[in-house]
Amino acid sequence: MFRRTRDREFRDAQRAGQALLAMHTELPLPNTPATDAATAPAAPEAAEVPDFLPPEFRAPSRQDVSGLMMRWDLPLVIDGEVHACHCGAYRNWIVFNMRDDSVWLRCPAGHEAKEERLSTAWYNRNSGPVDHFHPNLEDGLRHLGH
Numbered sequence: 175m176f177r178r179t180r181d182r183e184f185r186d187a188q189r190a191g192q193a194l195l196a197m198h199t200e201l202p203l204p205n206t207p208a209t210d211a212a213t214a215p216a217a218p219e220a221a222e223v224p225d226f227l228p229p230e231f232r233a234p235s236r237q238d239v240s241g242l243m244m245r246w247d248l249p250l251v252i253d254g255e256v257h258a259c260h261c262g263a264y265r266n267w268i269v270f271n272m273r274d275d276s277v278w279l280r281c282p283a284g285h286e287a288k289e290e291r292l293s294t295a296w297y298n299r300n301s302g303p304v305d306h307f308h309p310n311l312e313d314g315l316r317h318l319g320h
């Protein structure tokens with residue numbers, strides 16, 4: 175599921191995220207909330223430049239990363255039943271939501287399986303805001319404790 179090309183895409187997205195964070199920390203805090211800035215009409219000088227920010231400075235969207243991942247420490251109940259890996263593990267999962275909308279589960283022993291009963295909609299309902307971008311899968315797994 176995690177081919178080298180996907181790793182590279184993920185790494186690129188990570189770099190973009192880091193560039194954005196670096197930019198945010200270097201810019202003075204705006205006086206208005208970010209939501210106001212986003213809805214405010216573009217300044218005339220900005221309108222003359224089609225791509226105001228180079229791609230590497232744009233916030234990565236879901237389409238820019240290979241996938242999202244989160245910890246799921248509690249037993250995972252799917253269709254009313256506690257889901258267990260073939261090795262017997264039933265908690266401390268890492269849940270992946272891939273760009274193709276598939277959801278994968280990884281047990282603490284490292285077994286990965288696509289879970290057809292879960293979807294991006296389920297993932298969105300159960301995940302918090304994205305707070306980290308990882309250069310590769312291994313880094314993300316380490317961050318999440320696997």
Ligand SMILES: [Zn+2]
Pocket residue numbers: 259260261262263281282283284285
């Ligand atoms: Zn397992």
